[in-house]
Amino acid sequence: MTTVTTTRKGAVEWIALDRPERLNALDEPTRRALLDALHGADEDPAVRCVVLTGTGRAFCVGQDLSAHHELVDAGATVGDTYNPLVTTVTGMDTPVIAAVNGLAVGAGMGLALVCDLVMAADTASFACAFGKVGLVPDTGISAVLVRALGHVRAFELATTGRSLSAREVHELGLVNAVVPAADLEAETQARADALAAGPADAFALTKRVFRLAAHASVPEVIAAEAEAQDIATRGPGHAEGMAAFTEKRVPRFSNIRPV
Known part of the structure; x- marks a missing residue:
């Protein structure tokens, strides 16, 4: 059963995390499937922009905590399959837009914020919730939050794990636009088409x-x-x-x- 789906719309490749029953939580097969989809899009000359999104009511809630074995050696898990997601998104020449359709929690928040542009539905929310389960921020969150917000605000978000509305995240300068949920796909496609038409x-x-x-x-x-x-x-x-x-x-x- 596939957990990542791809859809081509013109020169734009939409990549969707597709585990709605798990709120698009990331287990190892999903992380590897996402990595493959990103590499495939970047290597295809017909793809001039990538959109990363989720199905259902979540963008991504981060690590699938039911996959207990993946945290036995968490350093290896992060190094082998989370870090490559960050380095791929940031290193690929193809622009990547996050279309945050719902919950973006933990590594899901990180995955969104390392993209080149971030579009958020007005119903979306973000939370750096690692501390609530005794974990440390990863998936690029440390770099993004500290550079964008400074230590004190980044540390507050990490240690409280509080949920931020899309509007709050926009006010912090972490997303480009907040749009009505019903318009997210169309608005993101318009942004992607503009990038795809450029040099x-x-x-x-x-x-x-x-x-x-x-x-x-x-x-x-x-x-x-x-x-x-x-x-x-x-x-x-x-x-x-x-x-x-x-x-x-x-x-x-x-x-x-x-x-």
């Missing part, structure tokens, strides 16, 4: 530099900017953008990504 090479380079900028020094970042700009000016996106500008028309960007 794949320039967007991929932008993602690479921005991900570096989150942890590197200013000299490292500006050096990376210069290198990326050199690649971009010789790429198909710039050529088409300049041609469209000169000819006063809408650009038709290709899906060619930088090496």
Whole structure:
């Protein structure tokens, strides 16, 4: 029984966690299936944007706590199947949008927040609830929350584990938009289509530099900017953008990504 489903809508690949009876909790088979789906989308030149979402009333509630054996060696579990999810989402050239349709708890919250854009239904909620079961934040939450909010607010969210509404998370600057639940799919598709229509090479380079900028020094970042700009000016996106500008028309960007 598949726990991850994929649907192609134009140049956008929708990847859905599909364990609604478990609120899309992550057991090892689901994590590996999700990783395979992400790799498959990033390796397909026809896919120019990925949307990650959940089925039912949850986006993802994190680790499936009924899979007790997975926590016997939690370090290995996190290192082998959670960390690769984070490094894949952040490292793939294809933009990834989280469409948070409901509960995003623990690793589910982390999985959403490591995406490049985050769209949330107005009925969604987020909770860094690891402490409630005596665990430590993982799946990129430590990096995202501390860098976005600073230590004191990040520590408060981690230690209280309190649930945040979509509006509260938006006010904290952690999501891009909050939309009516009934409009989430359409609004996310519109964002994804806009990304898919853009210059794949320039967007991929932008993602690479921005991900570096989150942890590197200013000299490292500006050096990376210069290198990326050199690649971009010789790429198909710039050529088409300049041609469209000169000819006063809408650009038709290709899906060619930088090496």
